[in-house]
Amino acid sequence: MSAAWLERAALHYLERYSASSEMLRRTLLRRVEKRARAREEEPAAFAEMVEATVARAVSAGLVDDARFARARLATLRRRGASARGASAKLAAKGVPRDEIAAAMAAERADSAEDPAAIEAEAARAYAKRRRLGPFRPPETRAAHRERDLAALARAGFSYDLARRTLDAADEEA
Numbered sequence: 658m659s660a661a662w663l664e665r666a667a668l669h670y671l672e673r674y675s676a677s678s679e680m681l682r683r684t685l686l687r688r689v690e691k692r693a694r695a696r697e698e699e700p701a702a703f704a705e706m707v708e709a710t711v712a713r714a715v716s717a718g719l720v721d722d723a724r725f726a727r728a729r730l731a732t733l734r735r736r737g738a739s740a741r742g743a744s745a746k747l748a749a750k751g752v753p754r755d756e757i758a759a760a761m762a763a764e765r766a767d768s769a770e771d772p773a774a775i776e777a778e779a780a781r782a783y784a785k786r787r788r789l790g791p792f793r794p795p796e797t798r799a800a801h802r803e804r805d806l807a808a809l810a811r812a813g814f815s816y817d818l819a820r821r822t823l824d825a826a827d828e829e830a
Contacts, residue, residue, distance in 0.1 A: 658692055658703055663710045671714065677725045679751020682711050726752045726760035734764070737783025739813030740776060780814045780822045790823035798823075 663685060670676065670684050685707045686700070693700035714720045726747055733743040740761065747757045765772050784790050789805040790798065802823060809819035 658689060658698075658706070660706055660710065663689070663703075663706055664713070667710050667714055668719075671719050675725055675728060676720060677722050677751045678711055678715055678720050681714060681720055682707060683751065685710060722752055722756045723759060725750075726756045727763055730757075730760045730764060734775070734779050735782060737779050737781075737786050737812070739779060739783075740772075741813035745813075776814070777818060777822070780809060780818050781825075783809065783812055783814070784822050791825045 666688050667681060667685060670681065674680075676684070686704070689703045689707060690700040693703065711720070729747060729750065729752075730743055733746060738746065744757050744761070747760070748754065752760075764775065768775055770778075784805075785792050787808060789801075789808060793801060793805075805823050806816070806819050809822065810816065814822070
């Protein structure tokens with residue numbers, strides 16, 4: 658394993674995926690560990706090379722946690738993630754808390770709507786994707802109401818918002 662091999666592995670990964678610096682670090686460490694195990698070497702000896710490769714990728718602009726957080730947040734919100742759920746998913750990807758807060762603030766600043774409307778739109782998108790509430794056949798809505806409320810709660814939406822989303826008269830409301 659060399660610095661050139663690590664750089665090629667990083668570039669190959671970044672060609673395919675958008676990533677945070679922590680995601681790139683985890684991927685490279687996993688690849689190093691796999692290769693070191695095959696060669697019966699100690700993977701900890703290559704940790705410094707991994708850090709240097711990640712630092713080069715960040716300094717070259719290939720990896721930008723703020724850009725990644727904003728793009729991933731927009732994707733998550735379109736798919737129906739609540740603010741809490743999106744924050745947790747970004748944290749799991751290794752995005753620092755301050756970058757998550759900055760991305761959330763940028764989302765609120767960029768949107769003409771208030772934060773409650775953004776959250777309501779995400780709840781509606783989640784309900785549509787999961788076929789909950791007004792997106793169910795009318796004859797089964799009442800039977801699945803509690804289940805749908807629980808699904809929205811697990812997704813991180815408040816009880817009030819979940820109730821309003823499920824009680825919408827039709828899909829457009």
